[in-house]
Amino acid sequence: MLVKDIMTHSYPSLYVDELATKARAVLRNRNLRVLPIVDGRKRVEGIVSRRNIMTISSSISPLRVKGIISTPPFIATMDMPALQALKEMHRFDKWYVAVVKSPQDRTYMGMLGLENFIAAFLKKDSPKLSRPVSEIMTKDLTTCSPDDEIDNVWRKIQKRKFAACPVVKKKRLMGIVTQADMLDSGSFFPAFEAKKGRFKKTSRISAVMKTSVVSLKPMSTVKEAAEILLQKNIGRLPVVDEKGELVGVVDREDVVKALV
Numbered sequence: 001m002l003v004k005d006i007m008t009h010s011y012p013s014l015y016v017d018e019l020a021t022k023a024r025a026v027l028r029n030r031n032l033r034v035l036p037i038v039d040g041r042k043r044v045e046g047i048v049s050r051r052n053i054m055t056i057s058s059s060i061s062p063l064r065v066k067g068i069i070s071t072p073p074f075i076a077t078m079d080m081p082a083l084q085a086l087k088e089m090h091r092f093d094k095w096y097v098a099v100v101k102s103p104q105d106r107t108y109m110g111m112l113g114l115e116n117f118i119a120a121f122l123k124k125d126s127p128k129l130s131r132p133v134s135e136i137m138t139k140d141l142t143t144c145s146p147d148d149e150i151d152n153v154w155r156k157i158q159k160r161k162f163a164a165c166p167v168v169k170k171k172r173l174m175g176i177v178t179q180a181d182m183l184d185s186g187s188f189f190p191a192f193e194a195k196k197g198r199f200k201k202t203s204r205i206s207a208v209m210k211t212s213v214v215s216l217k218p219m220s221t222v223k224e225a226a227e228i229l230l231q232k233n234i235g236r237l238p239v240v241d242e243k244g245e246l247v248g249v250v251d252r253e254d255v256v257k258a259l260v
Contacts, residue, residue, distance in 0.1 A: 002082060008113065014037055018064065020065050023068075024183070035049075043108065050183055054183060077100055077101070082117070122227065130222070132218060134218035145167065146204070171246065172243070216239045225255055236252070
């Protein structure tokens with residue numbers, strides 16, 4: 001199985017000289033986590049993620065994409081074995097990598113994400129799909145409360161390099177807040193901002209968190225988790241016990257590692 005067999009070919013990109021606010025709009029409107037950035041010849045220059053976008057909070061910021069771009073530590077090629085690409089993604093802790101035509105030709109061809117691997121694994125009747133999520137879930141959790149300030153939670157997930165944070169109260173799961181939620185609200189701590197056009201929103205997590213959360217039980221299977229992650233286009237699922245208390249989280253990387 002090669003990268004070109006499972007990758008997403010029709011994945012949008014932006015040019016380096018376009019406005020960062022356009023990148024923010026594309027990420028928000030297309031519900032994307034990352035966006036490849038190319039030069040005038042469609043060669044990959046870098047990646048912009050939600051984390052990069054959240055360094056601006058002004059709707060009229062003149063900042064260009066090249067001002068917030070990240071250089072990817074790894075870029076896949078069309079004819080690379082998919083499992084080799086996955087190994088590199090794990091090594092650099094990346095959920096997405098840009099795909100180029102060849103090592104000599106950096107022309108952008110599409111994106112490879114963990115969801116591509118999950119979809120491919122679901123087509124195989126592997127006994128690993130029957131494992132309970134309690135065996136693969138993350139138990140060392142970072143959480144927040146509904147009364148926490150968005151600025152503080154944003155700093156917390158930025159420091160831990162998370163994309164979301166479960167919201168709990170007295171150990172019970174109350175909801176979840178993601179980078180996308182904070183990006184949509186505009187209520188986060190900016191590293192760059194214009195004097196005009198800054199968003200004015202409430203600063204409590206309760207105002208932006210999702211309270212209708214899909215969750216799993218400890219005995220739910222890896223297959224159930226994989227199917228929900230793909231169908232709902234979400235990155236992680238909280239795991240709760242019979243009391244509704246949060247006991248773990250399963251994300252896309254956990255599922256892929258369990259199936260390899």
